[in-house]
Amino acid sequence: MGGNAWTILRSLNQERIVLVVAVLIFGAAVIALPGFFTSANLISIVRSISVLGILALGMSVVIIGRGIDLSMVAVMAMSIAWYLQLLGDGMTEHSALLLVLGGVLAIGLLNGILVAYAEVPAIFVTLASGSFVFGYVRSQLITSDAVPVPTGHWVELLGGLRLAGIPVEVYLFAVLSGAVFLFLRFTKWGRYVYYAGDNPVAARNIGIPVRPMLVLRYVLSALIAFAAGLLTAASLHSINTRIVNSTLLYDIVLVAVIGGIGLAGGKGGVRNVLVGAALIGIMLNAMTIIDISLLYQNLIKSTILLFAIIIDGLLNPRDEQTAQQGDI
């Protein structure tokens, strides 16, 4: 019966399925694709996974709390572009960093306050603030689409830094993953994310400061976006603001959702981000090696995202218990 198959499907752990699929794709690519299993390519995979994964970490904290942050890519690219521009214009390292961090904090606060206190749906707030950030920084604060890293600057050195042959991004991703894991698992504020994501009204009623915590999450995701931007600039020696109009944002959501972080909130953790990032990273790399055009890559990714969201909606419905209590 269909019901039976359904129970089996539900009892399976999405995280495990995704891990198995990732390993299968990896195995298939090793066998079928020449040039896939080389140290240079493997490093490029982990490198691309790292930036994507860091962004997905920030996104996940927001999603678990039943929100979404669509301004992440804009904040990531534009904050770094502005920072590099300031440096290029001769501002001191110190004041440039402080100024940009202030801006990043302001956007996070704005997102959070609008969602928490003005109760505007997160999807619209962050969509609007993201395009505002892009438009304002591009038109007022920087002079060209791509801003280079000044030669000899620490960001440039960061890009070339390797420990035991592995680029520094990977270590940073690992450290950030550990930090977010500890935050979600072992701190009071981290646990609050889950309660607010599962049932915000109940969370408020038992005395959890739901609104301040919401603001905190958007500030956190903005700061994480800034960190991811630093790494991007470090590996490319410049930042191209056109990335805001790329599909990177959807890749981030894809990583979170496919890893098993339910869009309904209250579910998932760092492990889900790791498996999601592994699967997407391997897949994207394999598609590039096979030389599937970008057009088709996007089609494939969006199809997967669509299916992932549908399956997520079935597995984690927002309203599990539709039967009404009382009202007899």
Place this chain on the structure above:
Amino acid sequence: MDPIVRMNDITMAYRGVPAVKNVDFDLREGEIHALLGENGAGKSTLTKVMAGVVEPTGGSMSYRGKVVKFASPHEALQAGIAMVFQETSLVPSMSVAQNLYLGAESFLNRLRGTNIAAQQFLQSLNFPVDPTAMVETLGAAKRQMVEIARAVHHEARVIIFDEPTAALTPEEKRHFFALLRRLKARGVSIVFISHALEEALLLADRITILRDGELVATGPTADFDRDKIIAAMVGRTLSGSLYRKRDTASLRKPGRKVLSVQDISMGKMVRNTSFSIFEGQVTGVFGLIGSGRTETFKIVAGIYKRDFNRGGTITLDDKPVRYYTPAEAVRGGIAYVTEDRKSEGIFETMSIGENMFGGLLAAGGEQGLVIRSRSVRELAEEWTGRLNIKTINADARVVELSGGNQQKVVIGKGLVQKPRIVIFDEPTRGVDVAAIAEIHQIINDLADQGLAVVMISSYLPEISNLSDRILVCRQGRIVEELSPAEATEEKIMYAAVH
């Protein structure tokens, strides 16, 4: 003359719990029939069966001499049975005319044509409503007129009103009654559910009274008076220890006064109400739906904010307080156990332990920012034992538990915060009989331990058997205080109805 609607032996059970049991009900052509009973007596369910909103689990219904089975409200409406809901089912952002023709629009329609048709139609009913007005700008009475007009427009032969007068002012009520009489003159049969007994006596041709899902009395209005109705509404058979009679000696004496509320107001829901709560006893709060009892205590628990100007004062331990968030109330030692556990009580995807742990965290029970995960399991073990929560395994998600066990989780989540004042709002709604007794035991134990316990309920036996004093809420204020030793259920009900 044959009745227009005849319901035979109707039974309706929600997940095995019957809300209506073997009820026979007749509605005659062109009569006004009042359906009375306490909250939860099964009035709404019976009429929902009639209007095709729910399908009965047993029994049959005939309409105009033919056996019918409505699969949806739409089918019932097509046949001529319309229900005007308690919560109106209008679309607020559309005009009156658009709402009138909602679902009955022709494929191509012009706004002007619709407006003119609506204007003529409303005039024929003598309703002073502007068809171009947006529904959201209308008052409760006019909204109701639009609802009724819609029912009449569908040429309903039977119109069911669920608590039609609850939101109306006396003036609006007079208009409404005149309208009912006009509808009756047009040969429409009317069922109306009400808590206001005077209205029923004034308007109805016949009265039917339900209690605990069973029909207890039916007959022409002339056979009833106010006292007879109340006696029929509450006069249940006293069975078992659950419904034992209290005498003065068994009542707990009030301890220290912990909470004193003076003249608090919130909009139209809570009006200038005052009362005090004492330690070491159960204060029962009785009121019908819409009497403002939940709102009053949600203000106390910091969930709602009272009016900023002339909002009154709340004193906790002789210190005036004004809470802006529930977190402050929790820190003050007040726990509120909600009446609606699904939407504002439980974290349904989490385990029992995680639910409890949420309460502990929020109350500051874990010192510092870093928490130990060991405590979740300990909490689950401790509280499943203390509250006798039945579960297959400790990791079960709360959504998988039965209603009674979910309710215990919600209670535990509050108790884990070590409150001094616990407010139970309808603690046994949607809970099985065995769990009801256990929850009552929990409430009694808390009062014996010296906590100040407030129990809001619309279930009279619960009120009179657990309370050490009874507050009755009506129209947004506490109107009467009674002692359970002297208060009969009739007396309490008398104070609660208007």
